[in-house]
Amino acid sequence: MPHTILLTGATGFVGSHVAEVLVRRGDTVRTLARAGSDTAFLESLGATVVRGDLTDADALARAIEGCDVVVNCAAKVGDWGHVDGYRAVNVEGLRHLLDATLGRSLHRVVHVSSLGVYAARHHYGTDETEPLPNDHIDGYTQSKVEAERLALQYHRKQKVPVVILRPGFVYGPRDRTVLPRLADRLKERSVMYIARGRFALNTTFVGNIADAVMLAIDAPAEGTVGEVFNITDGEFVSKRRFFETVADGLGLKRPRGFPPVPVWLARIGANWREGVFRRKNKPHPPRITQAQLKFAGLNLDFSIAKARTKLGYTPRVLFDEGMKQALDWYKGHVAK
Template identity: 70%
Template sequence: MTTYLITGATGFVGSHVADLAHARGITVRALARPTADLAHLKSLNAEIVPGDLTDATAVAKAVDGVDAVIHAAAKVGDWGPVEDYRRVNVEGLRTLLDAVKGKPLKRFVHVSSLGVYEARHHEGTDEGEPLPDNHIDGYTQSKVESEKLALEYVRQFQLPITILRPGFVYGPRDRSVLPRLVDRLKEKSIVYIAGGRYALNTTYVGNIAEACLLAVDNEKAVGEVFNITDGEFVTKRQFFETVADGLGLPRPKRSIPLWLARRLATWRERVFRRKNKPHPPRITQATLKFAGLNLDFSIAKARAVLGYTPRTHFAEGMAAALADFKKG
């Protein structure tokens, strides 16, 4: 019997990886907090180990006897002390990697983010791009550090690790980004940056799940890093208008230039940090990157090495995401 440990299996990406693994006859094991909603995992007959990445004993139990680990758990967000992100995204990963050292593991797939690249315009950027040491927020800073840690374990301990970098992940069961976006559309508070003409690095959740399983099965993936997107040029305007039209909400109309958005983000972040605000301002450097920079990345390496072909395109994926959102 083949068993995969999937971290973050109660969350967005991890639950879809669990679905796909279960559909292929693989036993799913999940490390999950007892307070988490386990209904979906139980419907997959998943093995559930109580605990989280900060609990070394629980982690050791979770990895015992598994054939592969797909690490999709992470602390996400664009606000707060970097140490809070490091505790989960770097030190939690270290605990997991230490637990699998010396075990006959087929593959360890680390789900990272295209956010690790420099916050600038990208036009076909591939995996050969060097990563900056310092980033604009705690999440992306910790994801860069977690990648470096994973690759160090490849070199020092010959762990069979593959790193995947998805872009903006969307699809059914998104309980974070889409609900906030819908609220902003209802408030009519969304403002385009540079007319919304730049690319958004859309990645349907089912496509990244497929990439995870491809990485497990491909020997050439060991020690490699792959960009993962839908392989389409979807503009920010196209994205926002698709959501608005699909839910019968008014389309955003206002736009500001990129230079002004940069100044606003810098000013608002400075003010909020000075006042120790627990929540971010409406515009941050991270939201500016999402809404105002051209985020076009090459997936040629994933196509050539992994055999990755995005099965679901933007129109179909957003239709599924919106249908799920309407169900509540």
Template identity: 35%
Template structure:
């Protein structure tokens, strides 16, 4: 029987992929969206849209009426902003929705957190597992990480004292179609030849396609034994920073990245830029931040063995397939999907002098696979167990 599920953040990157998969398997999908949110994508897929704000208890109560499962994907996006923005967009919104979920007695509350909830652990060879403590080494003025830690702590507290049937998914950097934050900017930076490798480039990169994160979230929601559990969903296979950037350059048909910055140079340079922009009270993030440098150049990884073994999660797409799919979606309607940005003066001068190379080298390049390509269907959707509950 069809379940009634609520997806928050359904107009965003991960939420939109969840909506696709849930609808494809026959669930009745609702989305809680603000009055100002464009919902054309949801309307086309028959999603029932409830208008309201996540910080409004009455709106959450209306959205949760008769709901079996909540997928909470909504949050303040990006690592830049004031603490007030993160407080309201992450912590207050999560608390209000979770308390309403307890009142509604939902069967499951799946919270999409982040590996940032672990804080910033020191580099290590051993992958970080779900047992690692939260909030390890939070930087000063790092509001994004602090909000992720606080969100999880309040939810685990509510699970213990209020009976919230909680399951937590912890992805790292998510990419894919309908990304409005990272990928459009990265594509433009590649075209301007301004992408640099942080460090040597041989470090493990934690990046994951939105569709395979959605698959893991659905599997976790379907599993009765996942109440009270957290799962790292951070990579489709082992891949280095350089390999990922090479695949992205190849998909865009631009030269591969050759310029490198030492990690500490990028990190502390980003910190200096952050301080400058905060003094200016800038709404826009600097070109480089500490978090961005750390995300690319850190020498640590996160174990996904728990999700693979307990849930049977196997990424349905390889990195090459998911990167190609993402890039082609953006290129199909560049004017609408890649925001226009003013060409930096240095780039304009280099272009005028013919120094900006926009085509890849003519010589063929061998692509070294970063992983064994999984033998799985590219659009696999987890099946709901036959014994699953129907709508209440």
């Protein structure tokens, strides 16, 4: 049956795709959007826009009234800045949202988290039984771990029907942040391989995570509610393949292959540069951060067996097709 859904973060990259799929399948979509944010795309879909943010109790009450499903895609993302800035949105904003659900009869609350919550080390088929560390290398991942724990606490203590999805590196059409930044780095010839680019990247096409959200809404509560699911494209994509696919698709030179930088040396460099930038209170990150090192230099392979088994998740779009869609959109909308 169609649902009436409150979708947060709908003006963002992932949220816009979730909104599109929800409308296409016949659900009624209500979104919470900050004053001044561009909601033209959402309005073109027929979504109802309530102006406000997660700190506005009145706006939240108006937005959630009559909804039986909540999907939280709202997040402050990045790899630089004090953790409190990330907590304000990713943890306290979520707390406000979960408080607004209390006393309501809800079918499902889907919280979109991140595979970044796992420890910053090599991963080879890591699944959801892996304990999460208490301390993380950057404010974003620290806040995402705390947000997950908060959501599960509301499930245990308040019976909120929470499901948590952990996508990896999300790419696809409408990405106005990561792909444009990477294109600039490729043009500057400043991308170099760490460990020859042989390690895995946890790619997740944006349409695949949208599909996973639908499954999290529709799956039976038993085995789904109160659970966490890794979501990726389910195929091995090396860092080298990723960077070279982007470079080739944009007609740019491929990153230099030599000299290959070992992970241990890159980690020393990242630690040193981060320390310098923090002491100088720089508002922007150095060229290499611990978060960027994780992206570029660690093996990030995570099992999606649980999502396949319990949600019925099967990645619909694999890397080559997904990246083609991402690059085509970028060339048509950003690189004009």
